[in-house]
Amino acid sequence: MNVDKIYMTSSENMTEIRDKSINLVVTSPPYNIDIQYGNKTYKGKIVESKGVKYNDKMSETDYREMLKRVFEECKRVIKDDGSIWINIKNRLIDGAIVTPFWIQDFFEDMYLKNVIIWNFDWGGSTNKRFAPRYEYIFWFVKDKNKYTFNLDDVKIPALNYRPDRYKSQLKNPTDVWRISMVSGNFDERTGHPAQYPEQLIERIILTGTNPGDIVLDPFMGSGTTAVVAKKLGRHYLGYEVVRDYCNMANERLQRLEEQG
Numbered sequence: 001m002n003v004d005k006i007y008m009t010s011s012e013n014m015t016e017i018r019d020k021s022i023n024l025v026v027t028s029p030p031y032n033i034d035i036q037y038g039n040k041t042y043k044g045k046i047v048e049s050k051g052v053k054y055n056d057k058m059s060e061t062d063y064r065e066m067l068k069r070v071f072e073e074c075k076r077v078i079k080d081d082g083s084i085w086i087n088i089k090n091r092l093i094d095g096a097i098v099t100p101f102w103i104q105d106f107f108e109d110m111y112l113k114n115v116i117i118w119n120f121d122w123g124g125s126t127n128k129r130f131a132p133r134y135e136y137i138f139w140f141v142k143d144k145n146k147y148t149f150n151l152d153d154v155k156i157p158a159l160n161y162r163p164d165r166y167k168s169q170l171k172n173p174t175d176v177w178r179i180s181m182v183s184g185n186f187d188e189r190t191g192h193p194a195q196y197p198e199q200l201i202e203r204i205i206l207t208g209t210n211p212g213d214i215v216l217d218p219f220m221g222s223g224t225t226a227v228v229a230k231k232l233g234r235h236y237l238g239y240e241v242v243r244d245y246c247n248m249a250n251e252r253l254q255r256l257e258e259q260g
């Protein structure tokens with residue numbers, strides 16, 4: 001099986017990937033909130049139209065069925081000790097918050113190990129309600145006892161460390177992660193409208209895989225998962241339906257290779 005490849009086709013059928021061959025899936029699915037994937041937008045308006053290449057405004061039923069097909073494929077391809085990490089958020093639909101807990105219905109045959117709150121300090125502003133400043137990461141494992149969890153590789157400094165009380169100056173990062181969104185002045189910023197930060201994915205890949213393992217992202221976007229996997233000595237596989245984003249991801253990977 002090939003590795004270190006992004007397929008420009010839908011991940012609803014991952015015919016290129018063998019059963020039980022992947023160590024970890026990490027992804028952020030499309031939100032179905034009419035994001036103009038493939039167009040350049042500013043303040044909600046299209047400023048440069050390259051033609052919408054992906055429809056982010058399906059019926060809610062079609063949307064969930066599409067995700068179900070993709071996640072069935074993810075379950076098929078992960079190893080018995082593999083895991084699936086999904087970054088998803090609340091959506092404001094018709095004036096009301098829709099939480100994403102329905103995603104759990106797709107994983108009744110797996111074990112939910114953590115619901116992580118990813119908290120960040122900037123984003124869209126509003127004076128009609130409190131400004132939303134968190135997203136979720138759902139972490140599912142196939143085997144409730146046998147899975148990779150390299151806690152020592154992701155421990156953080158214990159601010160209240162007292163040598164008389166604690167064995168270590170490092171501690172468990174807990175299930176609330178404060179990691180900045182990718183802002184405009186970050187080196188890693190691309191033109192993708194829904195890019196997640198490398199630092200977020202770094203913690204997940206370090207925790208859930210070992211060097212040489214294979215990480216899959218079925219919604220690859222600008223290639224963040226692939227870039228972090230390579231930086232950490234892992235392999236990647238991915239799917240992305242928009243050609244411009246595949247190109248963006250491959251250019252990021254090329255730059256990384258050139259930097260050595």
Ligand SMILES: C[S@@+](CC[C@H](N)C(=O)[O-])C[C@H]1O[C@@H](n2cnc3c(N)ncnc32)[C@H](O)[C@@H]1O
Pocket residue numbers: 009010011012027028029030031037054192194195196197218219220221222223224225239240241242245
């Ligand atoms: C939320 S974005 C992922 C962004 C990515 N995490 C990053 O850091 O750039 C979701 C992506 O999924 C892609 N997509 C939507 N449906 C897809 C499908 N069926 N198969 C593969 N990719 C799809 C969209 O074009 C979009 O780029």
